[in-house]
Amino acid sequence: MGHNCKRISANGRASAILLPRYDRASSDHALAARYDYFDRKVTPFMNELRMKGIFADHMRNVFVTKTFPNHHTISTGMYVENHGVIDSEYLDVKSNKTVKYSYDLYHYNNDVLPIWTLNELNGGERRSGVMMWPGSAFEYHKKNATFRVVSID
Structure with a gap:
């Protein structure tokens, strides 16, 4: 990409x-x-x-009452079927394990990047700040936001 x-x-x-x-x-x-x-x-x-x-x-929810899918849609501009965050956790039927809030939950599709990563990858002196946004705890393309406060309910 x-x-x-x-x-x-x-x-x-x-x-x-x-x-x-x-x-x-x-x-x-x-x-x-x-x-x-x-x-x-x-x-x-x-x-x-x-x-x-x-x-x-x-705003119109993409997934009724589901915080993580809705917030990842806002931060990436992609719908759930593209970014893959379908809930705060899900059952991986191949491994029969529950995937909870983790890197794997937010990296179903590694080509999908949140706005803070796109901003920083644009080069120059661009910096991003993220505060308590679902998915902001994890790197995307080996990059974190310059300023971030990570917290998850």
Whole structure:
């Protein structure tokens, strides 16, 4: 797979992408984001980013109530049948073993790369930061995000 991405810049500066993750299905209801979370203006910084950037008021799940497949679709731009993350764990029928949150779960198709890896492979001074995003704990094409905080529920 070639990595011939074009560098996109705004006013001569490298563009930035911020993709916050709000999981409305969180077991901690105090942390779960309601549908009107931004309308309540309880997050002034995030609200400012919303006004100055691009904001989607809703999303359509690719896999109902499954966090890992949905988040990997967002980070790769690929559907489940291409990236292979079908759940937070699955039974590998060939080995009769359960594959849990691991490198193998996120590398069904090694040609599928998340946006933070594509950004860094684009060269130059490009750096990525990932915070608590499913799949960000693992290298893709022998590369991690420059800045990352790994945590999994």
